[in-house]
């Protein structure tokens with residue numbers, strides 16, 4: 161698998177780089193971003209935090225808006241941000257051109273329904289193909305954390321809960337906590353996986369928590385002025401599922417904050433520290 165460099169910017173003593181590659185999982189060309197802290201040039205093999213962005217995003221939103229580089233440089237944490245869906249002229253999008261399904265909205269599942277099944281396999285891309293690429297091409301260890309925002313928060317929870325042992329740290333910002341019970345999730349899961357709702361459970365963090373064999377502590381931040389809170393995000397469902405399963409969850413409701421990257425930038429340091437501490441001790 162060859163990587164083509166797209167851009168390179170020095171940042172906080174390290175490097176922000178974007179790459180293009182052919183994805184065999186998604187059957188299309190993909191771009192991703194990686195932040196390499198200064199320690200990457202000093203011979204160390206560093207832990208990696210995978211960041212999954214939300215609806216409409218690419219690899220760029222988090223890297224440009226979250227302000228994560230300064231502390232990542234201090235902590236010696238590599239950050240990898242993939243795109244949020246397969247891309248390209250051959251990839252079908254939302255039939256009505258909506259922003260909450262299709263391009264920019266892969267929901268980090270493996271689709272089983274046509275015409276989505278050929279390209280929309282973001283779970284396998286994020287969990288398997290991308291880490292293999294990162295671990296073959298960059299000075300990283302096999303210690304992995306995962307986090308994300310909104311659709312990407314759902315993705316982080318589901319990727320970790322479905323793959324015990326694969327990640328050593330987990331967090332989320334304003335995740336879509338119970339996708340089988342909210343309009344964004346019902347639309348996406350119904351199309352990607354089909355209308356048989358019993359097949360949605362394996363892609364819903366609340367259902368997965370009940371059966372998890374690993375109890376990785378979860379940190380979640382959620383703004384209480386988030387316009388999507390009640391209808392789409394439902395953190396109370398995640399809290400109830402964690403409580404019922406005895407799963408360690410720290411859910412922080414942050415007064416006055418909305419759904420934007422202004423909110424993420426306000427609390428990203430706590431998440432980076434949460435990941436760095438767990439990955440250091442893993």
Ligand SMILES: N[C@@H](CCC(=O)N[C@@H](CS)C(=O)NCC(=O)O)C(=O)O
Nearest residue numbers: 214215216217221259310311420421
């Ligand atoms: N495009 C939608 C909003 C979608 C949205 O809020 N996306 C979030 C993730 S769910 C995001 O991160 N947007 C990109 C950004 O803020 O940079 C709208 O205009 O209402």
